[in-house]
Amino acid sequence: MKIMLDMTPKTITERKSLRVNPAKTCQPVGAMYAALGVHRCMPHSHGSQGCCSYHRTFLSRHFKEPAIATTSSFSEGACVFGGGSNLKKAVKNIFDIYNPDIIAVHTTCLSETIGDDLNALIRELEIPQGKLVIHTNTPSYKGSHVTGFGNMMAGFINYLSEKSAVSNGKIGIFPGFVNPGDMHELKRMAKSMGVKYIMFPDTDGTMNTPITGDYQMYPKGGTTIDEIRQLGGAKHILALGELTSMIPAMEIKKKCDVDSTALPYPIGVEATDKFLMSLSKLSGKAITEELEEERGQLLDIMVDSHAYYGDKRVAISGDPDTVLGLAAFCLELGMKPKYMLTGTPDEKFTKLAKEMLLKYGVTDCIAKANADLFELHQLMKNEAVDLLIGGTHCKQIAKAEDVPFVRAGFPIMDRYVHSYMPLVGYRGAMRLAELMGNALMDRQDRDAEDKDLEMVM
Amino acid sequence: MKIMLDMTPKTITERKSLRVNPAKTCQPVGAMYAALGVHRCMPHSHGSQGCCSYHRTFLSRHFKEPAIATTSSFSEGACVFGGGSNLKKAVKNIFDIYNPDIIAVHTTCLSETIGDDLNALIRELEIPQGKLVIHTNTPSYKGSHVTGFGNMMAGFINYLSEKSAVSNGKIGIFPGFVNPGDMHELKRMAKSMGVKYIMFPDTDGTMNTPITGDYQMYPKGGTTIDEIRQLGGAKHILALGELTSMIPAMEIKKKCDVDSTALPYPIGVEATDKFLMSLSKLSGKAITEELEEERGQLLDIMVDSHAYYGDKRVAISGDPDTVLGLAAFCLELGMKPKYMLTGTPDEKFTKLAKEMLLKYGVTDCIAKANADLFELHQLMKNEAVDLLIGGTHCKQIAKAEDVPFVRAGFPIMDRYVHSYMPLVGYRGAMRLAELMGNALMDRQDRDAEDKDLEMVM
Amino acid sequence: MDAREAVLDKYSGRVFKNRKDHIVELDEAGVPKEIASNSRSVPGLMINRGCCYAGCKGVVLGPLRDTVVITHGPIGCGYYTWGTRRNKADAPDGRNFIQYSFSTDMQETDIVFGGMKKLHQAIKEAVEIFQPKAVMICSTCPIGLIGDDINAVAATAEKEFGITCIAYSCEGYKGVSQSAGHHIANNGLMKRVIGSAKDEIPKEKKTFRLNILGEYNIGGDGWEQERILKKIGYEVVAVLTGDGSYEALTHAHTANLNLVQCHRSINYIAEMMKTKYNIDWIKVNFIGIDETIRTLREIADYFDDETIKKRTEEVIAEELEEIAEEREFYRNKLTGKTAGIFVGGSRSHHYQHLLMDFGVKTVIAGYEFAHRDDYEGREVIPDIKLDADSKNIEQITVEPDQQLFHVALDKARFDELRKKNVELEYYKGMFKDMGDGTITIDDFNHYETEKVLEIFKPDIFYSGIKDKYMIMKKGVPSNQLHSYDYSGPYACFKGSITFARNTYLSISTPAWNMMTPPWRTKSTLEGTLGDENYA
């Protein structure tokens, strides 16, 4: 029988060199996304123009929003003589024509391999009064898009954040590589408590903008340059995503001696508890009744619907902190993660996954970093699951194996609205519970014989 | 071939007397729901104990929450001698044992047929100091649960609302027969604008309560008795649901000379615009940037995803104002309502439906009040649709006809989380767009040949 | 203050006087206790009982799949009994009315001017559109008051449309609970349906033909019982009424033995079939592993056939083998837990055995609408005084049908079986299996449920949907034993595992450990700030 992904054999053979159906992409696109979370910032890709084109496309496909960015448009000559001249022209043109307040340059595998010294190149630029150019190094052959996201944040901090003798009392929140809807929800929770914070980066207001008939190249959202400066005087940083936000957290310590606390993405009950308690401890503000009520509502839902999740085996693929967060909530719902896979090569993922699984006594879950979807598919062919959670690229596996599929994480290229909606916080967990519950119950209904279709569930 | 609802013939024959698979239920359950939206109130069913049992069950199945209510437990003797004695005993016991602040009595077909004079019976009760007993008449053989909801509101107003020479400046909001999640969203919008309002009734906080290990028979939510009193001095009432809220709107006019404006449920763009503009006009408060931004985001989503809705034929079944609201948003998305059916017998529904359809140039939609799901199914057998929207009872039709199905309205007995989430407001419309979009796109994916399964959509 | 007193403590005056006799503490197994039951509920107490209509249409008649059951009255009652009871049915020919709800949807004018014409027209439409095997009519509260003669309408329709048409005057206010409705439904079925095909009784000595009475196939329980019985070699003539059919019921008189699963709802028919057709009945219980084994052996014993006995043991062994591993797993997980059970008729008794199979002790149990015999055993029946509410329910008497009379079981064999505690023409009731300080409540209410939860702190509490969410808000896992929480079957061997699994999942779902926000137990100032620090 001819089926989807028919060339994937069940037998798993070791692959040392061939990557098939990756579960990660390259650093620059993460850097571009981070830069889009800064107010009046133009992300700039220093390399061939294909990179910039691909990254803008990737982001537009997920967010259904314009993803502005420029490129140094390397030609063969630039490879020989270095990209300095292209950067210089580009920066001049960008300020002339698109007039951002800041240009955030990230490198590519090309400019990295050439060895362009961005520090030097930027020092030599003529930058208009009041404007800024900063950069980060994002070699595509190291880490993944998640690494690039952190590196770009570190670039901003390195250039802009100012060490301060006295704390400005604000809490820095690094939201991690999440959706505008998540950042919005993180801010709502902080606002509910009256916490003074700086969210960095912040794509809520830049990558989920209204349509009005009047296109704004720089919408009113995004972390302001001033806020990034002030991060250097923050009281403390909550660095969400124990892998994602590590690089900028180390940078802000190094540059401005601001301490950070690493927290998991606040997905599910305990991780959200941790986030709120940390906010509360640092700010001295109480966790509000409103939030406590949402927590109780979430638990109410979890208790009410537990039978539909209990012992269900789940495969989760995506970015490392997202997979960890989703798995944590699945465990809280009584589900059993069977596969936890990320493409990002970072063994810390495996360590954290194992700790979490151990806590819930789950011993037969395969947790792997530096993995790909071809492997996930092969694993699923050998031992099936009840639910698959991941980005759009998993849909073929879901179809091939006829497994219920919940879209969560990056990228979701084949559905709408997701980027406006949170997965973080208690409200986000309610949404996740609904998505997973519906997927499982829809399947139960689909597979039910007519005599077994239930009117009440 | 044996299929779901196999006894439903395609040929439609006229039925004058036989109701098959109803799309409505009886008044008392609506009255019970309305009373559950009042703080420290015990709904009381004056009739046989089966009514109360069924109604509590119905509400618990939809909300996954306790639905408290007591009954007069009519026996055959009560039918002969009248229910006064039962009511008297009941009221005493309720105050003794369950200690509410107010008992809200509604009648049933039994006590109505007997002819119990509730005004007289209540006048004769010994009511503890500071406690209240009110009532409404909800004969099950008139209207539907929607009518009962309005009647119970009118009962509260009739007993409690106090006419005032000077306005207290508050806007009364009658939310209609909607979910706690909707009421929460209505309040959020009003709060965002700084409008002083009284929401009546308000099940946000009574029918979506947290789990804490400590059961509260009377949770902190619900409209307070004092607020219902103050409704009589309200500046104006926004009566949402042009059919649902008509009865209480007329009652508050009659009792306290407070004017009301009838508005459709704020489902979709224009209806939400109307609601906010009315709030703004009445309160003098501006519509906030936050809300305007949500509106723009909603429209952005609608534009981005229009191709998946465009020209899709949709069947909508449910309560009259809900069907009108859902149809309005479907039309705004470019969909074509093909059937709009409600079980509630009220020709105003048909009139409003036709006006709305005319505005969008849709001429082949069958809009019917006093209809049932058997008829809907027969219609769908004759001319198919692309999407079915309604409560759980539609699921068999969806399975029988293999039509994508979105659950919205009452009752949803076979899924979780829905009652916490809004359909009203711009955020509610985003959720609806996601639900409908996913249903349509999931179907496209399901039916796609492998070669046509799209990675980007 | 013992538990019973603590529960009653809040009540004063008339309520105390009423309720005190409905609550019984069972100190020691075997000591007989009397309980008040099957009497009017106290108005204003938030009870779980339904009405007569619910017992007649909702429980007994609803499951008949080939019959159009028209609810005659306003829309509500027909609506609420539509697809909500999980009495599954599967019509091989697709003629399945279980998915439908039929009603006359009475309007105000019908109440004023009478609904007989409307009912007649509704029957006409039902027959024309659906061509069912039979039409049944169930009236709701106002019908009795306005004086619609539904029997007359049914008789006319039967003649006019040439189809069996039976009316049930099961108005909601009749009796004190669903129980009245069971009785009315039983009467109607006995009078008009059971045995109406009048086919001859097979005369061969050895036939193993059974009816299962009081099995409504909730979650497929009946199917599981049929599977086991057929595997052993029995023929199931009719099930009353789970996945049942009018058609099968007309032949029910040809069975050799009636198995009574739910004693409360169907004992009337068992007795009447004994009188009319001399069919013996035994009280069975397919809920619980040991109970299923006991039941199967007793049925085999009844027929006293070596092949059947051998096959019975083989099937028991096979089934036990299949569940052995999971049984052990869940027994380990559940042993030592305690439970409460508040449900309708017989389940509060049946499920105690199933729980015991997994080491769970039932410390609280109660019936919603049982009679004294369901608690104390049928020996108390002669002592039960009927009150006015029960007297109003028609009692029918049947006469032996000499033509269709079965050969009697040998008297000596009967006595022998009884001596072996086979519940032949007998039900022992729930009390005999309880004791040890456990408590039983008849017609339990919301307040009492809260109270016993606080006193006994059970690990899980089985009740219905109206209680469920209240119980869980109190932090106690709660599963519905009316609807099996949309799972099942729970009957027989495999069903016991499904039940144990659901119970285990409900008790162990992680959410229970997270109910209290951590900041309520430890100050956020002492809270850990993540496991690691980048600083």
Next chain:
Amino acid sequence: MDAREAVLDKYSGRVFKNRKDHIVELDEAGVPKEIASNSRSVPGLMINRGCCYAGCKGVVLGPLRDTVVITHGPIGCGYYTWGTRRNKADAPDGRNFIQYSFSTDMQETDIVFGGMKKLHQAIKEAVEIFQPKAVMICSTCPIGLIGDDINAVAATAEKEFGITCIAYSCEGYKGVSQSAGHHIANNGLMKRVIGSAKDEIPKEKKTFRLNILGEYNIGGDGWEQERILKKIGYEVVAVLTGDGSYEALTHAHTANLNLVQCHRSINYIAEMMKTKYNIDWIKVNFIGIDETIRTLREIADYFDDETIKKRTEEVIAEELEEIAEEREFYRNKLTGKTAGIFVGGSRSHHYQHLLMDFGVKTVIAGYEFAHRDDYEGREVIPDIKLDADSKNIEQITVEPDQQLFHVALDKARFDELRKKNVELEYYKGMFKDMGDGTITIDDFNHYETEKVLEIFKPDIFYSGIKDKYMIMKKGVPSNQLHSYDYSGPYACFKGSITFARNTYLSISTPAWNMMTPPWRTKSTLEGTLGDENYA
């Protein structure tokens, strides 16, 4: 200030000097204009162009379904070209690699120490796991710099694994756009694949064997063309490269005629096959109803066969009949609208015809990576001066293959066809179909797109995903002509209706009328308060 000046107004200095020659206003149809194209983009301008790799792997090689195409480089490039271009493929035997992405996922150590070993190992693994018909290797930016000899690796692998293995040095920085990649891919296919089966040319006089060149089967366009062509009586030997296969390409030399759909991406192969095999090519256009008719008639004319000609007219009539009603409907809805089209190679030209079928006038058009001939017609080719970037792209020359040489078309017939404007060995370019104040922009950028939208206010603007959301934020409907907004096919008769329908839905979706909140145009104090008042 005319439109062109308005667009250029913001530019100063070098940018102005560069861009002014890329923007052309076409006053009058038929007046030749020169446009600068296929030159380096200005750094910092937000352009829509991709890179050489995108043209080679993304466009030309990616659609081959039976071939494992390994991207040699870091993970990104392989990832972005995975499942995103909608070049549909359907392998009857399930051997379909279209759903897969293969890469060497180069790491830092590979960059430092070279990636040849890794590539070799990757090929080994690909062959062992997937057993493809062929392996192709496409290198990305760093590969050229670190000096991996991918041709050597390919040659070794070919020998070692006994499978065709072809390397393409299509590093992203080569050339100025995707265009360089097309050329590199074309060269590789010509050198190693096309005709490699070396099967004899059928000698019978009358065979109607076609290749379709430059058709990538986006949204199934190629399938629709094949359906029509087969219906008429043609045989399609190979499609380059939509739903294409290595296998079919090896036999492509046996076709009698090459149809060139996308001139830009594939004209190299058309020319080389003419030289090597003497296969004539004609520029066709299956986009648009009238264009499809014209194309079908010209192909029939080329073969000059009465049966084919007759069948052509029959098929045209049939297809027209099928779409007549909808064509009329959408023409009524769309007539008078204006459009802009900014897309890659030939579509900005092709779609103008399709739009005209429905009465929509294209007022702005631009190519992303076209050459002068795509604008001005092939007659300007001799005048085109190659700049350094283009010179770096390998030019290969092929020699006539005497054994596989086709019989030449009669010279007189050739001239006759050319006289009838059949584009035999010719493409007229886009300009000849424009004029009347419309504007053309080469290598359009974000700023210019915004600007022309403001000036021309078109009713719809066709572009790609990078522009789409910006355009719509400005209130202008925008559909993607790279991916057809996940719809299609748009080709031929039925496709035209699908296109018209999508266009109509995009223009008419009600949301456009609601963009401005009503309180922005009328004070809420004047706002109507509902239609009715209960007061």
